[in-house]
Amino acid sequence: MLNINYKITLSFISILAGGVMLLSSCSKKDEQTPTDPEATQPIRPVTDLSKAYVTQLFSYNPAPGQFINTSVGNTEAAQSVLNGKNGLVSLGAFGGSIVFGFDHTVLNVDGKEDIVIYANAATGSAEPGVVWVMQDTNKNGLPDDTWFELAGSATNAAGYVRNYQVTYTRPDPVTGDVKWKGSLKDSGLVKTNTFHKQPYYPEAVTAASYTLQGTLLPSTNIDANNPSFITSAPFNFGYADSTPGGDKVDIGNAIDDKGNKVKLNGIDFIKVQTGIQFNLGWLGELSTEVRGIADISLEKL
Ligand SMILES: [Ca+2]
Ligand SMILES: [Ca+2]
Ligand SMILES: [Ca+2]
Numbered sequence: 532m533l534n535i536n537y538k539i540t541l542s543f544i545s546i547l548a549g550g551v552m553l554l555s556s557c558s559k560k561d562e563q564t565p566t567d568p569e570a571t572q573p574i575r576p577v578t579d580l581s582k583a584y585v586t587q588l589f590s591y592n593p594a595p596g597q598f599i600n601t602s603v604g605n606t607e608a609a610q611s612v613l614n615g616k617n618g619l620v621s622l623g624a625f626g627g628s629i630v631f632g633f634d635h636t637v638l639n640v641d642g643k644e645d646i647v648i649y650a651n652a653a654t655g656s657a658e659p660g661v662v663w664v665m666q667d668t669n670k671n672g673l674p675d676d677t678w679f680e681l682a683g684s685a686t687n688a689a690g691y692v693r694n695y696q697v698t699y700t701r702p703d704p705v706t707g708d709v710k711w712k713g714s715l716k717d718s719g720l721v722k723t724n725t726f727h728k729q730p731y732y733p734e735a736v737t738a739a740s741y742t743l744q745g746t747l748l749p750s751t752n753i754d755a756n757n758p759s760f761i762t763s764a765p766f767n768f769g770y771a772d773s774t775p776g777g778d779k780v781d782i783g784n785a786i787d788d789k790g791n792k793v794k795l796n797g798i799d800f801i802k803v804q805t806g807i808q809f810n811l812g813w814l815g816e817l818s819t820e821v822r823g824i825a826d827i828s829l830e831k832l
């Protein structure tokens with residue numbers, strides 16, 4: 532008995548040794564291969580352990596809104612989006628944003644959408660969020676590199692403005708309407724409603740005013756002809772919180788800050804930003820929500 536066990540153990544060790552030899556011969560071969568520029572991407576390859584959904588929250592920087600400082604507009608809400616598609620966070624009015632990371636580099640599959648963003652859009656209630664992506668170019672695991680907007684069907688349409696800025700001022704009393712001033716010399720109010728009585732100005736913002744910047748999308752799909760029920764139709768493609776069931780976006784649509792196309796082999800970080808400044812009457816301000824974000828190639832439905 533003992534003898535048989537001994538033999539099995541010995542042959543197991545020799546299999547292991549063979550494996551180690553195979554590995555070492557592989558790495559020797561790799562050392563001899565000249566550096567292939569394509570091999571530098573993706574930065575973090577997909578493994579058997581890679582997760583489909585975003586795994587890291589880097590920042591939550593909301594604009595004022597009716598859900599801010601509630602259970603769907605605080606840090607816990609932002610974290611609820613991680614690792615699945617049943618969380619819920621509101622980004623508030625124009626410019627509110629959230630930044631997540633994947634545990635691997637999401638590859639840009641040619642000619643196909645790569646990422647799906649789940650939100651809470653119903654028919655006639657699109658609240659388009661602009662989607663941005665980033666590669667971890669300096670490989671430090673942090674989103675401190677360059678953001679690229681994913682162009683959608685509203686890019687360059689009348690009313691589309693890159694680098695639009697809005698400054699929000701804390702009201703006095705703090706539960707009042709929130710004044711905003713835009714960089715197009717425009718201004719308005721994030722109006723309070725009777726359904727949500729808490730302060731709309733983010734409690735995490737200690738300054739008396741703060742400025743958010745992003746891409747402004749046209750308000751042309753909003754129908755305010757019936758003031759008692761304002762509807763918002765989705766754009767054809769490219770924006771979060773627009774389509775019931777989720778919105779798919781293509782890394783192949785990345786553009787730089789001048790609007791030029793950029794070829795990205797893959798991305799590590801994603802940002803969603805409320806794209807429209809609009810008061811929807813009793814429905815409150817237009818504010819993008821997010822429930823979950825996934826790498827389509829890894830998602831098992
Ligand atoms: Ca693609
Ligand atoms: Ca980085
Ligand atoms: Ca909303």
Ligand SMILES: [Ca+2]
Nearest residue numbers: 651658772820
């Ligand atoms: Ca929504």
